[in-house]
Amino acid sequence: MTEIRQPIKRTSIEKKQKIINAGLQVFSEKGYYNTTTAEIAQIAGVSTGIVYNYFKDKKDILLQALQVCFENTFKPILNALNQCDFRCDFEGSIRKFVLICLQAHNTENKFAHREIMGMCMLDQDAGALLNQKENNVINAIIKALSDNGITAPNITAKIKILYHIIRDFCHTAIFENHSENYINTVLNEILEIAKNMFFS
Amino acid sequence: MTEIRQPIKRTSIEKKQKIINAGLQVFSEKGYYNTTTAEIAQIAGVSTGIVYNYFKDKKDILLQALQVCFENTFKPILNALNQCDFRCDFEGSIRKFVLICLQAHNTENKFAHREIMGMCMLDQDAGALLNQKENNVINAIIKALSDNGITAPNITAKIKILYHIIRDFCHTAIFENHSENYINTVLNEILEIAKNMFFS
Amino acid sequence: MTEIRQPIKRTSIEKKQKIINAGLQVFSEKGYYNTTTAEIAQIAGVSTGIVYNYFKDKKDILLQALQVCFENTFKPILNALNQCDFRCDFEGSIRKFVLICLQAHNTENKFAHREIMGMCMLDQDAGALLNQKENNVINAIIKALSDNGITAPNITAKIKILYHIIRDFCHTAIFENHSENYINTVLNEILEIAKNMFFS
């Protein structure tokens, strides 16, 4: 019953980081269930034993990898909201925001989306993690609009729908291979929906 | 390497059906990865060996179970499309359609949604199965609208977005617990989007 | 969570027996803690997996092996008590009884005494098993004497002491290497103690 250590030394922190990265990589390539802890350790360049100094068990690696992964994805999205001037240029701001979302998803290619989303559906803890992050974004969007004086009846419902549309758009754009032309078409449809939500 | 038989005798067909149903049940209760084939056989009331007469391997049970599951979910949805008179009462038809979708998802409670969706993300074959069924529905919607003389630019993009909105609506309504009031609010927002798509 | 089966078919019963015998053998040769389940299976000539059809876990093999072992040791001892005529020839009967105990311990050489006794000290379940068997013998001795009209004050205390003396005698005779001469000397001392207990 070894207790889990929080690494303090620089080298230890790096080691833990390497394990997380290795996890991200292999889980995304082969899937969580097809990956052994020995494999992760090997790719991280550490011994199998040390993994259990920093992680409670295999799933703990997944959760911490997801944490990092979500951080990378959602941070630029949240940042983008602060720089959008929805009041002056609503359509342009939304367009810019969607494109940043798209980019954030593309950057995060280390961990295949399907695997992430799949594990978040299958595993309660992983799902809860994602849920919390998504709620943060939804709330941030509502606040950003409100700060810009933009409002509408049933705004929460509206934003949730909008968020899901954008998320599906990003996932589709990554999963399937679409022409830039088609991507733009979809983007324009989304903008139309957004405009109608607040200015119809 | 026993060859997989297609059962012909009535009792054999029933036996295969029982295995599929047992699979649906246990996968949904405990998840694919936490279920053993022996367990499925036991619940189906057959021997473990016989499973491999009808199914190539464990995943084959999953795929055939998904097949059945999708059949149950999508058939009423496809049927609904034929009975909608989008021309006379567009809004009413969409509303009716969404409600039928909602009902179809609720009926299919045998197999937990999260588990289905999760496996469809993690496993390519399962994913392909779902994709094909969803495309059928999307195409059917387009055709139904077109048969009713309703059209718009970029109709495929529009319908895909609409389909995703409705799907997310159904899943959210099942996963989370919302008041009937809120459900109605969201439903109205969806109808608004749909109307704007074709009549703005 | 496979359930433990009680083998019914002749071949299965033999298989379970072979595993127990293999356990007896290897535990006694190498000790419980230095033995792997794979080793037991190999010596039993079965696969590692089948072990867990018949035994809950590794310790379950030990306990069932001990059960068999105790059966072999204590049955002849209990039988002997029925054939002793303590009334007519007390000394001769006790002598005969002790020699049968000695023989029973020697026969049971399959499972080293030290290992048995050690595990019975370290493990509560194993200890309880031994305790129960030993109490059976102690009670049987008391009954045999009583049936022969032989009694004394504090008979339970007396018999427990006597039993321990005989047990230690058997163990010493097996553990250490003594001359037959010395063995006889000790035996005579024991007889003297026994006689004094009831006829002084």
Next chain:
Amino acid sequence: MTEIRQPIKRTSIEKKQKIINAGLQVFSEKGYYNTTTAEIAQIAGVSTGIVYNYFKDKKDILLQALQVCFENTFKPILNALNQCDFRCDFEGSIRKFVLICLQAHNTENKFAHREIMGMCMLDQDAGALLNQKENNVINAIIKALSDNGITAPNITAKIKILYHIIRDFCHTAIFENHSENYINTVLNEILEIAKNMFFS
């Protein structure tokens, strides 16, 4: 392969002592096989590495802990022998001796008897250690009697039997929970045996 040091500095000696005490404590609480060296080090308040400066391996801790433990148990017993005047008051002396044995066993509660005895049966080295100490006591008893002019034929055999009786008495008194009344009964039976050995 660090060489084992004999600590010279006071602090080092104390450190080694702390490890031994920690070993005694945890082995007795959880058993040798359920204890990790890291645990011992932690309880001793030292680093895991330092343990291997003073001890060859885990078993070496056990052996030195046993050494200490036996010292504590047998020293008062050996001392008692010097103060017994078997010549003047044989029965009283024996009684006193047995009571001191009982007390010595009770004092040594740091290290559970079952664990000690079990390990001495399972492990040859531990067993040899115990054996040597017990032989010392047996020889000391013989000498004490002889110094008091008390002798008998086959005295070695007699004393060994007596020693085992007393040992079993002490262990039983600790393992099982008996009334003081019963304890006294057994003690009297033992005294009777002892008297008969030398004065019948």
Next chain:
DNA sequence: GATGAATGAGTATTCATTCAT
């Protein structure tokens, strides 16, 4: 077709011991 006993490769996790600092 049907059974369920048997197989054995596969894996997460532990822990005595070492070693860089």
Next chain:
DNA sequence: TATGAATGAATACTCATTCAT
């Protein structure tokens, strides 16, 4: 001396799949 992070061999137990009956 002292630390405690790192090592990696070792192992109980599982389970998809096969096969003798």
